[in-house]
Amino acid sequence: MEKEKSDKLIADAAKTIFSYCRARTNSKEEAEDLSQDIILKLLRVRENLRDEKAFYGFMWTVAGNVYKDWCRKRKNIAECELDDNISDDSVPLCELLEKEADLKLLYRELGLLSEQYRKVIVMHYFDEHKVTDISKSLDISESKVKFLLYKSRKILKEGMNMERTNGNLSFNPKHLILAGSEKGGAAEEWLSILNLVNHNDNLTAQNILFACYNDRCTAEEISLEIGVAVPYLEGDLHRLREKELLIKKNGRYETNFVIFTKEFAEESNEKILPVCREMAGMISRFLDERLGDIKSIGFHRIGDDNLLKWHITHMCFQEISIQNNPKERSAGMLPLVYKFAEGRVLIYGMEHYPTMYVMSGAIRNNASGDRLKALDLNITDSADVCPYFNRSQNRVNIILDIARGKSDGFGENDTAEIAEFIKHGFVKKNGDGLSLNIPVMTKEQREKIISMIENDMDKDVMGGKINEAVDIVRDILVQHAPVSLKKEAEALAWIKARDFGIATMKVMLDNGILQQAADDAHPTIYVALA
Numbered sequence: 001m002e003k004e005k006s007d008k009l010i011a012d013a014a015k016t017i018f019s020y021c022r023a024r025t026n027s028k029e030e031a032e033d034l035s036q037d038i039i040l041k042l043l044r045v046r047e048n049l050r051d052e053k054a055f056y057g058f059m060w061t062v063a064g065n066v067y068k069d070w071c072r073k074r075k076n077i078a079e080c081e082l083d084d085n086i087s088d089d090s091v092p093l094c095e096l097l098e099k100e101a102d103l104k105l106l107y108r109e110l111g112l113l114s115e116q117y118r119k120v121i122v123m124h125y126f127d128e129h130k131v132t133d134i135s136k137s138l139d140i141s142e143s144k145v146k147f148l149l150y151k152s153r154k155i156l157k158e159g160m161n162m163e164r165t166n167g168n169l170s171f172n173p174k175h176l177i178l179a180g181s182e183k184g185g186a187a188e189e190w191l192s193i194l195n196l197v198n199h200n201d202n203l204t205a206q207n208i209l210f211a212c213y214n215d216r217c218t219a220e221e222i223s224l225e226i227g228v229a230v231p232y233l234e235g236d237l238h239r240l241r242e243k244e245l246l247i248k249k250n251g252r253y254e255t256n257f258v259i260f261t262k263e264f265a266e267e268s269n270e271k272i273l274p275v276c277r278e279m280a281g282m283i284s285r286f287l288d289e290r291l292g293d294i295k296s297i298g299f300h301r302i303g304d305d306n307l308l309k310w311h312i313t314h315m316c317f318q319e320i321s322i323q324n325n326p327k328e329r330s331a332g333m334l335p336l337v338y339k340f341a342e343g344r345v346l347i348y349g350m351e352h353y354p355t356m357y358v359m360s361g362a363i364r365n366n367a368s369g370d371r372l373k374a375l376d377l378n379i380t381d382s383a384d385v386c387p388y389f390n391r392s393q394n395r396v397n398i399i400l401d402i403a404r405g406k407s408d409g410f411g412e413n414d415t416a417e418i419a420e421f422i423k424h425g426f427v428k429k430n431g432d433g434l435s436l437n438i439p440v441m442t443k444e445q446r447e448k449i450i451s452m453i454e455n456d457m458d459k460d461v462m463g464g465k466i467n468e469a470v471d472i473v474r475d476i477l478v479q480h481a482p483v484s485l486k487k488e489a490e491a492l493a494w495i496k497a498r499d500f501g502i503a504t505m506k507v508m509l510d511n512g513i514l515q516q517a518a519d520d521a522h523p524t525i526y527v528a529l530a
Contacts, residue, residue, distance in 0.1 A: 006046040009055050010039060016480065019263045020063055020214065023168045024225070038066045057483040060214060067215075109159035111229030112220045117152035118231065120145055169207045170227025175352040176206035176259065182345045190345045193243050197349075204228055205236045209245065209255045209349065214482050216252040245347070254482070258489050259349040260496050264480040265356060271476060272469045272500055273507075279465050279500070280507040283316055286456050287513070297448050299441040306515045310523030311439050313514065316453055316462070317501040318361075318373055348492055359502045362386040364396040369530030370403065372396050377524060379506050381516045383424070385525055399426065403440045403527045407433040425520030439526040446528050469500040 017038050022031040041062050049058050110118060123129045123137070124145075131149075135142045178197040182190035197205050204226070211217055211225040219237065223230045237253065240246035247256045287309050294312060350356070358378040362385070365371050376384040389396055398414055399421070410418060418434065421427035428437045441449070453459070474493030481489035508514040517523040 003046070005052065006049060006055075007043075009052070010042050010046070010059075013056075013059055013479075014039065015267075016263060017059070017063060021067075024067060025165075025168065034067065034070055037070065038063045041066050056479045057486070060483060064215060105160040106156065108164070109156045111231065112159060112223050113152060113155065113230060114219055115231075115234055117148055117155060120148045121152050121156075124149060164224055166227045167211070167225035169211060169225050173203050173207050173226070174210050174262075175201070175203070176209060177350045177352050178347060179350060180345060180347040193245065193345065193347060196239055196243055197245070202236070204233065205240060208233065208236055208240060208253075209259070210351075212246060212253045213255045213259055213261075216249070216254045218252055222253065254484065256485075257347045257349060258477070258481055258485050258492050259351060260477070261480060262351045262353045262356070264477055265351070265496070265499075267480075268473045268476045268496065269357065269499060269503060271472050272503060275465055275469050275472070276500060276504040276507050279462070279504045280511065280513065282457050282462070282465075283313055283504070284508065284511075284513045286453065287312060290452055290456060293452065294449060297445050299439055299445045307517060307521060307523050309514055310517060311526055312449070312453075313505060313508065314373075314375055314524045314526070315449060316457075317504075318375065348495060357499045357502045357506075359498060360384075360386045362390050364389055364393070366397050366400045368400075370400040371528045371530070372399055372525070373528060374522075374525040377502050377505065379502060379509060380523065381519060382522055382524070383519055385424075385426075385522060388424075395421075399436065400527065402427060402434050403436055403529065425522060436527065438522055440529065441526065442529050466500060470494050473499075 014035070018031060018035045021034040021038070022028065025031045025034055042059060045062065049055060110121065113121065119138070120134055123134050124131070129137070131142050131145050134145045138145070176197060178194050180190065180194070196202070197209070207226040208222055211222050215221075217225065219230050219233060222237075223233060226233075237246065241248060241253075244256055246253050248254075291305065291308065291312075294308065356378075358376075360376045362374045363371060372389060374385050374389065376386045389399075394414070395417055398410070398417055402418075418427060422429065425437055427434055470493055473496050474490055477489045477493050477496065478486050505514065509516070
């Protein structure tokens with residue numbers, strides 16, 4: 001590869017390298033030193049790189065090797081003596097140590113031992129069991145017990161002679177949201193996978209997955225990185241492996257799905273911003289020119305101009321974007337990597353941070369084919385509605401019945417739900433009747449609006465902008481993904497490119513094209529009748 005091209009790739013990756021180093025060091029200064037070491041090494045060995053597409057895999061390999069060398073150099077030269085003789089007499093291990101500092105080091109290292117070594121050490125030295133008793137209890141030979149005691153003492157001695165530093169995740173844990181979808185009736189398995197990480201905000205499991213995302217780590221390395229002793233990790237490690245979220249090769253763990261990290265999200269949002277501005281301009285011009293014509297269609301509950309603009313903008317992304325699926329989706333490239341007897345499950349992760357874009361959707365049908373369509377956006381002041389309807393098909397059925405004009409004949413439970421709808425602003429009472437407080441469009445009305453959007457804004461141009469955003473996101477996501485997950489990252493880029501819609505609406509909010517709506521106004525929910 002040409003020197004100028006490799007220099008540019010290295011320079012562009014400098015911020016990513018620093019983030020990698022900052023997550024593994026205790027201070028900004030240490031991160032800067034380590035970053036410089038990695039960049040210098042890259043500059044020295046760049047002539048070995050022949051293909052530009054292989055740069056990031058090459059970079060992570062170099063970074064990992066430099067980091068390992070850096071860790072080795074931080075060993076201290078203190079010597080802590082442990083007697084290697086193993087007898088059948090149970091002598092407490094702490095009595096073999098010469099000073100209190102050694103005992104603290106011993107306890108630290110015991111917390112890093114894997115289960116098989118830790119168990120025999122604790123049974124022999126702390127619980128004072130004889131080798132013969134341990135052999136019977138664990139159903140292994142006496143010679144195996146003696147070997148494990150010898151090996152574990154050797155590991156303890158080597159560890160006690162090291163300077164160990166907890167990683168950044170030990171005091172600054174990250175938050176991971178597991179998301180995805182299921183096909184073929186695998187909903188139960190999908191929910192069990194999500195709950196393993198998301199339920200009760202399981203920070204231990206989440207940070208194990210972060211620690212093993214760009215590095216293949218031993219249990220000991222994970223323990224140091226997240227500041228949790230190995231005994232407390234083993235349950236989560238087992239469960240994560242059982243669900244294939246984590247895989248183990250040659251004693252090292254690695255995360256088995258793509259994570260949209262904060263560094264990736266911030267870089268991609270910055271890079272797609274010019275495309276979002278173009279899209280916002282297109283929608284703004286359309287709204288200025290055709291708002292009166294849209295009003296004349298006369299669908300139920302148009303509301304004020306601001307709400308109408310929100311609804312039409314929602315339709316631009318909900319209706320038109322779906323028809324212009326990125327080529328990965330239309331070509332069937334979506335990797336549903338977890339296969340079960342009942343079906344298949346797609347899993348990906350998102351690092352949660354305060355300024356991230358959050359968008360969730362709900363498209364719920366009834367038996368007649370009527371649809372409730374909703375978006376939750378964290379850029380609006382309105383309350384989230386998608387979980388409320390996703391949790392209950394009955395709520396969807398009641399809303400769609402009211403959209404069709406039903407006002408009475410509801411059962412006791414349904415009447416209680418309707419009272420909640422009125423409270424949340426979805427339904428209003430008209431004398432003895434009921435009506436929705438959200439837009440309701442017939443099939444003909446919806447088709448007229450979509451036709452206006454397609455003709456005036458040119459659906460091919462809109463689709464081109466969406467695919468342009470996907471291409472930008474894909475390149476950045478592949479760069480940030482570990483080598484083992486680059487194929488999956490390439491195919492998953494369209495998911496994170498959905499931020500294109502929310503980022504475009506944020507531009508429209510900032511420019512005054514859209515304005516914040518009241519909490520109970522629900523600007524991004526409507527009903528489309530069949």
